[in-house]
Amino acid sequence: MLLQLLPVVIGDNPYDSIAEGPPRFSSRLHVPPSIRKPPWLLQRRQIQFELAAGSSVRSDFSFTDRLEESGIIFRNRITDDSGKRYLPVHYDHGCGLAAADIDGDSLPDLFLVNQSGGNELWRNLGEGRFANWTTPELALADRISVSASFADIDNDGDPDLYVTAVRDGNVLFENDGRGGFTDIAIGSGIDYRGHSSAAVFFDYDRDGLLDLFLCNVGDYTREQTVVSSAGSSYYPGRENAFSLHLEPGRGEKSALFKNQGNNRFIEVSQSMGLEDASWTGDASAVDLNADGWQDLYILNMQGSDQYYENDQGRRFVRKSREYFPRTPWGSMGIQVFDWDSDGLLDLYVTDMHSI
Numbered sequence: 001m002l003l004q005l006l007p008v009v010i011g012d013n014p015y016d017s018i019a020e021g022p023p024r025f026s027s028r029l030h031v032p033p034s035i036r037k038p039p040w041l042l043q044r045r046q047i048q049f050e051l052a053a054g055s056s057v058r059s060d061f062s063f064t065d066r067l068e069e070s071g072i073i074f075r076n077r078i079t080d081d082s083g084k085r086y087l088p089v090h091y092d093h094g095c096g097l098a099a100a101d102i103d104g105d106s107l108p109d110l111f112l113v114n115q116s117g118g119n120e121l122w123r124n125l126g127e128g129r130f131a132n133w134t135t136p137e138l139a140l141a142d143r144i145s146v147s148a149s150f151a152d153i154d155n156d157g158d159p160d161l162y163v164t165a166v167r168d169g170n171v172l173f174e175n176d177g178r179g180g181f182t183d184i185a186i187g188s189g190i191d192y193r194g195h196s197s198a199a200v201f202f203d204y205d206r207d208g209l210l211d212l213f214l215c216n217v218g219d220y221t222r223e224q225t226v227v228s229s230a231g232s233s234y235y236p237g238r239e240n241a242f243s244l245h246l247e248p249g250r251g252e253k254s255a256l257f258k259n260q261g262n263n264r265f266i267e268v269s270q271s272m273g274l275e276d277a278s279w280t281g282d283a284s285a286v287d288l289n290a291d292g293w294q295d296l297y298i299l300n301m302q303g304s305d306q307y308y309e310n311d312q313g314r315r316f317v318r319k320s321r322e323y324f325p326r327t328p329w330g331s332m333g334i335q336v337f338d339w340d341s342d343g344l345l346d347l348y349v350t351d352m353h354s355i
Contacts, residue, residue: 089237205313
């Protein structure tokens with residue numbers, strides 16, 4: 001196979017001419033070259049235009065790549081397990097990001113998460129421009145970060161920040177209201193060390209304080225770190241990572257933490273009947289039975305999804321197969337919305353393995 005370095009015009013429409021003006025070169029490789037302009041994409045585009053013409057929903061908008069103009073120079077860097085020495089392991093699921101108005105100027109700011117080289121906080125300056133507000137504390141360059149969540153855990157009107165990581169501990173940052181963050185993980189009760197992924201903040205007992213459901217994947221890494229080709233250390237993945245759910249002792253239960261106020265949490269998984277051992281990367285709080293209490297739909301990368309009904313903040317009752325006789329096997333992402341405007345919330349779940 002011949003690999004050719006192709007010119008890439010950033011932000012163009014793939015079906016517009018690229019002959020005008022000099023192209024900007026990228027290290028991106030298109031193999032085969034047809035993936036640059038998939039022949040089937042033009043046909044799909046036309047079908048979507050025809051469908052949109054008969055819809056009452058506004059669709060006369062488009063998106064244009066403005067990364068260069070934004071000033072954001074963040075680059076996602078991966079472990080060698082995800083690239084140079086590829087190993088099928090959960091690292092290849094990548095990282096998350098979070099958006100919130102951290103400084104009260106009514107503009108959404110961005111926190112971008114990295115496996116190697118550190119996370120970055122970008123403050124929104126308006127008009128599509130951003131400035132790098134990253135501090136060494138926020139970068140967490142000493143660990144492999146996975147996801148981030150903004151949530152006002154202390155009800156002071158500004159979003160605090162929670163970052164999950166692999167093995168070296170999750171971190172809770174308190175916002176001072178001006179976009180300055182202080183690490184308060186020690187003593188918070190949620191500086192969990194393991195293989196965490198998404199962090200879902202919701203008020204399960206309606207006491208006015210946001211609680212936390214922490215999604216944990218499973219023990220997919222080895223104990224000792226190695227140095228990657230990029231110079232950062234990471235925990236290498238275990239062989240056959242995607243069948244480790246079949247091995248006893250490799251599971252890692254997710255956890256429910258109750259917010260006690262004063263930036264303190266306690267785990268209540270067992271007492272609340274929410275001891276879920278799914279290899280989960282994400283979950284969603286959703287009131288599916290419309291009783292005013294937030295239930296939980298939990299994804300499972302290596303099994304069927306689970307659903308727990310909230311019994312008025314006193315306990316969670318698993319009703320997975322009662323509500324969902326069949327779910328995807330290998331779920332990765334979830335969105336909750338009322339797609340048909342009938343007043344009932346629907347679920348959209350993406351997965352890896354179902355047919």
